[in-house]
Amino acid sequence: MPEAALPAPPLGLLEALRSARRPLVLTGAGMSAESGIATFRGGEDSLWSRFDPTQLATADAFDADPALVWAWYRWRMAKLRMSQPHAGHAALAALARLRPGLVLATQNVDDLHERAGGRGVLHLHGEIAATRCRRCDRPQAIEIDPAWAERPQLRAAPPACAVCGGPLRPGVVWFGESPPARALRAAIGAAQVADLVLVVGTSGLVYPAAGLPAAAPASVPRYEINPEPSALSAAMDGLWRAQAGVALPRLVELLAQ
Ligand SMILES: [Zn+2]
The missing domain is CATH 3.30.1600.10 (SIR2/SIRT2 'Small Domain')
Structure with a gap:
């Protein structure tokens, strides 16, 4: 089956990213799923x-x-x-180099962000290993x-x-356990001073991670990259219905132009 064409990024995302100094990125299971990891x-x-x-x-x-x-x-x-990180993981690491104030928080317990070059990743649900x-x-x-x-x-x-x-x-956060306090505090702090929120591949169902976009000031633009609608979609300023492994590299490419 031919791959579906990548739609253009939602209106305003590129501009928001161009001027952003402290973007907060939240990734969820969909990000890892593209590396073949079952959600x-x-x-x-x-x-x-x-x-x-x-x-x-x-x-x-x-x-x-x-x-x-x-x-x-x-x-x-x-x-x-x-499993191996995909182009989306690498693109986020590249984005963090272009925007040193970027904070990356993830609900994923794997180390795919780190293996793609991500640093200081906040693991809200722990790290399995x-x-x-x-x-x-x-x-x-x-x-x-x-x-x-x-x-x-x-x-x-x-x-x-x-x-x-x-x-x-395992180093995961089990049901009924609290998220790692330091990571959660850092993620909430990053949301409170963020000038852009980008949510990638999360269902938006699991709190407190799903509450991070709402912790950003109301004026801050919020965007979602996800092939599927999520529980957070309605609260977004723009939606990009695309795979992270395709959309994120495209975003970095457009930013460099
Ligand atoms: Zn012991």
């Missing part, structure tokens, strides 16, 4: 597809059956490690084995903490 809420044919992710991604689920929950996360960690002890909370890195993705197992005991022997947990 958290989307179904996927896997060992765990009969489980409801909202039932696996909780502290209670982990405590009740650590091996089941850990095996799911290590499978996802390995799949993320094998930033493993730490469930008992004593000390961070402890692990080696990610590609076999976890290639030959997944439904259960695997989590590695033991080197200090207290407690089980290691």
Whole structure:
């Protein structure tokens, strides 16, 4: 099937970006989906597809059956490690170099922004590979084995903490947990002084991240890049119904002209 032609950017976006000094960019699952990473809420044919992710991604689920929950996360960690950032990730990193005041906040738990050259990314839902002890909370890195993705197992005991022997947990924010306080504070602060808000590939359903565009002053222009309508679309000044991996490079290209 031929690729749909890229529509022109929404009116005013390029001008807003030209004059912006402190743009806030918020990315969501759609951004990672273009790298082949299934959105958290989307179904996927896997060992765990009969489980409801909202039932696996909780502290209670982990405590009740650590091996089941850990095996799911290590499978996802390995799949993320094998995926690659796309042109949209690289374009955002380029945009940050053109606009050093840009703040990038993401709901994604992967490191695709960083691997494309992004710096200082605010991870509002944590980072999956930033493993730490469930008992004593000390961070402890692990080696990610590609076999976890290639030959997944439904259960695997989590590695033991080197200090207290407690089980290691993924660095994500589980349902019922608070977002990392420092990242959230920084993102809200960036929204409050932003002169442009750009929302990319987020459903706009998960708070507090989804509340960031509203935290910017009312006069600040807000734009969305998303092939699908989102819960934030109605609050935007302009919508660009396009893939991030196509639209963002185009935006950087137009900015350079
Ligand atoms: Zn420990």
